[in-house]
Amino acid sequence: MTDNNLTAAPATGFEVHRGRGPFNAAFFSVLGPYLEVHLRRHKRRVFADLPPTVVELGSGVGANLRYLRPGSTLVAIEPNLPMHRRLRAAAERRGVRLDLRDRTAERTGVPDRSVDSVISSLVLCTVADPAGVLAEVRRILRPGGTFRFVEHVAARSGTPTRHLQRALRRPWAWTFEGCSCERDLAGVLRAAGFARVDLEPYRLHTPFVPFNTQIAGVAHA
Numbered sequence: 001m002t003d004n005n006l007t008a009a010p011a012t013g014f015e016v017h018r019g020r021g022p023f024n025a026a027f028f029s030v031l032g033p034y035l036e037v038h039l040r041r042h043k044r045r046v047f048a049d050l051p052p053t054v055v056e057l058g059s060g061v062g063a064n065l066r067y068l069r070p071g072s073t074l075v076a077i078e079p080n081l082p083m084h085r086r087l088r089a090a091a092e093r094r095g096v097r098l099d100l101r102d103r104t105a106e107r108t109g110v111p112d113r114s115v116d117s118v119i120s121s122l123v124l125c126t127v128a129d130p131a132g133v134l135a136e137v138r139r140i141l142r143p144g145g146t147f148r149f150v151e152h153v154a155a156r157s158g159t160p161t162r163h164l165q166r167a168l169r170r171p172w173a174w175t176f177e178g179c180s181c182e183r184d185l186a187g188v189l190r191a192a193g194f195a196r197v198d199l200e201p202y203r204l205h206t207p208f209v210p211f212n213t214q215i216a217g218v219a220h221a
Contacts, residue, residue: 020174021177024083028060038206046148046218055108055140056075056077057127058122059076060083061087072096079102106132113140120147120150122152130185130188135192146218153183153213186201196219200216
């Protein structure tokens with residue numbers, strides 16, 4: 001059976017839902033400043049001193065452009081077409097050159113060992129294959145390069161937050177285009193083959209309780 005609300009993004013096979021795609025673009029545009037208040041301390045730490053060219057997985061509407069210096073180049077991997085207009089406008093406002101690629105994080109199209117830094121925030125929760133994405137990150141990073149991340153993860157087993165994550169997993173994933181609030185991304189990162197992974201677990205205090213258990217850090221190629 002075919003869902004007539006789905007359209008395929010060119011050259012990727014990523015299915016953009018006619019309702020959820022625009023909803024998420026609008027949601028993160030409106031709620032972005034609120035989320036940034038809670039995430040800013042962690043982003044400032046892991047996104048400090050980014051190089052002149054950065055690859056970002058799931059750039060969305062441009063929440064992380066503020067961490068790039070004006071004149072930098074962002075290679076933005078973003079298959080959700082409804083995000084593109086806002087992302088282009090945000091890059092122009094920030095003075096960042098935008099190389100926008102309608103591709104998935106598993107197949108960026110970036111050459112082997114060609115970049116110094118890859119970043120992501122709140123993206124590994126949504127991808128179909130987190131281990132595959134991290135293998136792609138390792139492929140495109142130069143030796144000594146860094147993958148810098150801010151992600152939300154599963155709470156400890158048996159806690160009230162974990163029970164709530166489990167109870168809401170289906171409506172949460174449907175609303176936020178496959179986002180899982182039950183992934184052990186710290187474990188996936190440590191098993192991905194990086195030379196070193198430095199990460200910090202922490203907890204936010206927001207009404208979005210399934211989202212509140214998080215990690216931030218740097219993986220070194």
